[in-house]
Amino acid sequence: MALPGGVWPVGVLTEIYVERPGIGELQLLMPAAARLTQQARWLAMIAPPYVPYAPALAARGVQLQQVLLLRPESPDEQAWACEQLLNSGQCGAVLIWLNQAQERTLRRLQHAAERNGTLAILYRSRGARPFPAAALRLHVGKSDGHTVINVLKRRGGGTPPPVRLDLHGALTRRMSIPPWLPMPTAASRLQTAH
Numbered sequence: 001m002a003l004p005g006g007v008w009p010v011g012v013l014t015e016i017y018v019e020r021p022g023i024g025e026l027q028l029l030m031p032a033a034a035r036l037t038q039q040a041r042w043l044a045m046i047a048p049p050y051v052p053y054a055p056a057l058a059a060r061g062v063q064l065q066q067v068l069l070l071r072p073e074s075p076d077e078q079a080w081a082c083e084q085l086l087n088s089g090q091c092g093a094v095l096i097w098l099n100q101a102q103e104r105t106l107r108r109l110q111h112a113a114e115r116n117g118t119l120a121i122l123y124r125s126r127g128a129r130p131f132p133a134a135a136l137r138l139h140v141g142k143s144d145g146h147t148v149i150n151v152l153k154r155r156g157g158g159t160p161p162p163v164r165l166d167l168h169g170a171l172t173r174r175m176s177i178p179p180w181l182p183m184p185t186a187a188s189r190l191q192t193a194h
Contacts, residue, residue: 008032009155011117012135013110017124017152021049024147024165025123025140026095027060032119033093034061041092044068044085047078048097048123075100079109086112086120093119099128106131 008014008029018025026048033043043066045052051069058064068085072078075098082096086109094113106122110133113120122131130137130153137153146164153159 008119008121009135010119011114013106013113013120013122013131013133014136015122015124015131015134015138017126017128017137017139019126019139019141023140023142026052027056027147028140028149029093029095029119029121030057030060030062033057034063036092036119037061037063037066039092040066042066042068042085042090044070044091044094046070046082046085046094046096046098047072048095079105082120083108083112086116086118089116089118091116091118093121095121095123097123099125103131107133110134 016025016028037043038061040063043062045068047070052067054064057067068091070081072081078096078098079101082094082098085091085094096109109120109122110131112118122134126139134153135155137151139150139152141148141150143164146166149163149165151159
């Protein structure tokens with residue numbers, strides 16, 4: 001993909017705008033998440049819209065014993081939890097689904113990511129106001145059965161053409177699901193947490 005230097009930037013806040021939950025936004029991070037959890041670093045997920053499908057994470061090489069799933073109720077609690085995890089120095093990656101946050105809150109998260117060199121991903125819906133200091137901003141959507149990633153902002157300037165990925169096919173092949181069996185829908189794959 002058209003990432004700066006070909007890797008996810010660490011020590012910065014990356015924004016990923018999602019057309020709708022469950023269209024591949026988490027799969028984009030799986031190679032990095034697998035590598036980090038295999039190095040005994042924590043992968044923290046804060047307030048995802050659905051509980052991630054554990055067999056899919058494991059199929060991508062993520063060590064499930066290194067995954068933290070937090071479900072704070074309010075945006076303030078979510079941001080607080082994110083900041084604590086980023087400041088801990090124990091997480092290789094912190095992923096947070098946060099649409100409502102003041103710029104000063106996002107700046108605190110940015111500084112915490114910088115201090116510890118953590119991969120910090122801020123998932124947002126299309127309508128959320130961009131964080132000006134984000135080093136990388138992507139939009140993830142769907143078109144003709146493919147996941148389409150548009151780079152909206154990256155360090156070094158310039159925006160490459162959109163990238164089209166067949167994440168559904170890649171996941172099906174990795175999980176060894178025969179192609180004639182339907183993949184579970186996003187609603188059935190991801191269970192709502194209580």
